[in-house]
Amino acid sequence: MSATRAAAPPAGRVAPDTRAGHDERGGSTLLRHLALTTAAAILLVAVSHGLEPFRTFQLATVAAYLCATAGLTVLTGLNGQLSLGHGALMATGAYTVAFCQRAFLDRSIVAGWTLAVSLLVAVLVTVVIGAVIGVAAARLRGPYLAGVTLAVAIVVPALTVTFDGVFNGEQGLSVPVEPPPAALGPYFPYERWQLWVTGAATLLALLLLGNLVRSRFGRTFRAVRDDEVAARLAGIHVARTQVLAFVVSAGAAGLGGALLAVLAQSASPGAFSLTLSLFLVMAVVIGGLGSLAGAVWGAVLLVALPDLTHTLTESLALPPAVAQRMEGNLPLALFGIALVVVMIAAPGGVQGLLSRPGRVLRVRWRTRRS
Numbered sequence: 001m002s003a004t005r006a007a008a009p010p011a012g013r014v015a016p017d018t019r020a021g022h023d024e025r026g027g028s029t030l031l032r033h034l035a036l037t038t039a040a041a042i043l044l045v046a047v048s049h050g051l052e053p054f055r056t057f058q059l060a061t062v063a064a065y066l067c068a069t070a071g072l073t074v075l076t077g078l079n080g081q082l083s084l085g086h087g088a089l090m091a092t093g094a095y096t097v098a099f100c101q102r103a104f105l106d107r108s109i110v111a112g113w114t115l116a117v118s119l120l121v122a123v124l125v126t127v128v129i130g131a132v133i134g135v136a137a138a139r140l141r142g143p144y145l146a147g148v149t150l151a152v153a154i155v156v157p158a159l160t161v162t163f164d165g166v167f168n169g170e171q172g173l174s175v176p177v178e179p180p181p182a183a184l185g186p187y188f189p190y191e192r193w194q195l196w197v198t199g200a201a202t203l204l205a206l207l208l209l210g211n212l213v214r215s216r217f218g219r220t221f222r223a224v225r226d227d228e229v230a231a232r233l234a235g236i237h238v239a240r241t242q243v244l245a246f247v248v249s250a251g252a253a254g255l256g257g258a259l260l261a262v263l264a265q266s267a268s269p270g271a272f273s274l275t276l277s278l279f280l281v282m283a284v285v286i287g288g289l290g291s292l293a294g295a296v297w298g299a300v301l302l303v304a305l306p307d308l309t310h311t312l313t314e315s316l317a318l319p320p321a322v323a324q325r326m327e328g329n330l331p332l333a334l335f336g337i338a339l340v341v342v343m344i345a346a347p348g349g350v351q352g353l354l355s356r357p358g359r360v361l362r363v364r365w366r367t368r369r370s
Contacts, residue, residue: 029210029211029214029215030211033207033210033211033214034207036210037206037207040203041200041203044195044196044199047059048195048196049192053191053192054191056189056192056194056195057191057194057195057263058303058307059195060191060194060198060199060263061260061263061303062299062300062302062303063195063199063201063202063259063299064198064202064256064259064260064263065256065260065283065298065299065302065303066202066256066295066296066299067201067202067205067252067253067255067256067259068090068256068257068280068299069256069280069283069284069287069295069296069298069299069302070205070206070252070292070295071086071209071248071249071250071252071253071256072086072249072280072281072284072295073284073287073292073295073298074209074221074245074248074249074252074292075245075246075249076281076284076289077284077289077290077291077294078213078218078221078222078225078245079221079222079225079241079245080224080225080226081137081145081242081245081246082145082146082149082281083137083145083146083246083249083277083281084146084150084153084274084278084281085133085148085150085152085153085156085277086153086249086253086277086280086281087153087272087273087274087275087276087277087280088152088155088157088272088277089126089130089152089250089253089254089257090253090254090256090257090260090272091156091157091160091257091267091271091272092125092126092129092156092254092257093122093123093125093126093253093254093255093256093258093261094175094257094258094260094261094267094271095160095167095261095267096118096121096122096125096126096254096258097118097121097122097175097258097261097262097267098172098173098175098261098266098267099173100114100117100118100122101114101115101118101177102173102174102175102176104176105176110178111178112178112181114178115177115197115262119201119255119258119259119262122254122255122257122258123251123254123258125254126251126253126257127247127250127251127254129250129254130246130247130249130251130253130254131243131246131247133148133149133152133246133250134242134243134244134245134247134250135243136148137242137243137246138239138243138246139239149277150274150277153274153277154274156272157270157272157273157274158269160268160269161269167269170269170270171268172266172267172268172269172270172271173266173268174265174266175261175262175265175266175267176265177265179193180192180193194262197262198259198262198263201259202255205252205255206292209248209252209292210292212248213292217244220236220241221241221245223236224238224242257272275332278332278335279302279332279335280298280302282335282336282338282339283298283299283301283302283335284298285298285339285342285349286298286301286335286338286339286342286349286350287301287349287350287351288348288350288351288352289349290348290349290351290352291351293351293355294349294350294351294352296351297350297351301335301338305335306331308334309326309330309331309334313326313330
């Protein structure tokens with residue numbers, strides 16, 4: 001959809017009522033998304049009772065990564081800005097939640113609400129950092145924007161090592177987390193509780209992002225992505241829109257990093273290296289940049305591929321040194337191969353490939369009806 005069409009619909013056609021919470025397909029976007037979120041929450045609780053602890057932890061990790069991939073999808077897929085520094089934004093959220101949880105522990109504040117407050121503070125701090133980067137990013141294009149975000153991805157982990165008195169260097173900071181509530185029983189699996197907490201935060205983030213994408217802000221993001229000149233002529237403030245997209249994406253990445261730190265109960269620079277930033281970009285491209293559903297596939301790949309390479313290196317019975325090098329480099333190679341294959345076979349990503357039959361059926365149905 002072009003920017004001019006986003007600003008003014010063709011004659012004889014009613015503009016989508018985004019102010020009332022409706023989209024072009026009719027019906028309430030908020031109610032539909034609430035129904036989907038509720039269904040996903042029920043499914044998550046049901047699945048958590050049938051998984052073994054390790055798979056439950058993996059699913060919780062997918063949920064944490066999903067926050068970051070969904071935010072990057074909004075930034076790159078909907079607004080057209082390329083970021084190679086989202087791993088650094090995740091590190092910001094992780095260290096913030098570590099500082100908050102440790103501060104609560106030092107003051108002997110033990111309550112169920114402390115983790116929610118820490119996650120909220122992590123999102124707010126990352127939003128501020130994202131706003132600063134977004135202001136600079138709004139003035140840059142193409143490789144210059146990629147270069148700035150790449151520098152952020154390199155500088156932030158380096159700062160944690162340089163100021164080791166604050167960030168504890170390569171060892172990182174521990175993240176104290178309270179055990180499951182006593183009301184759940186004395187033998188309630190801790191991994192299941194981690195999945196519930198991570199899943200609840202992720203579903204809330206997806207609910208907000210989904211409504212944002214379907215609102216007039218999402219239409220403005222797409223208008224700027226498609227043609228900045230036409231967007232300006234339509235009265236859209238391009239720089240402000242780009243900063244807003246970066247802020248939203250940074251907040252989602254900060255939440256994802258904070259959740260990862262809660263799962264691992266630590267925040268260290270090695271967990272948020274430049275490689276993670278590259279993995280995030282490749283994951284959203286492979287999953288499909290056009291929708292938040294593609295971010296789900298990208299998050300699954302981020303967890304599944306390292307596990308696959310670990311299984312592969314174990315089955316080959318290689319020497320320990322060779323196995324260690326392969327386990328460190330093979331995921332990146334597999335991501336690169338998958339990216340090339342997907343771009344050739346399915347430019348729309350995995351989600352685009354899966355949704356293609358549905359689009360064909362809808363077109364045929366409309367043609368028959370007309």
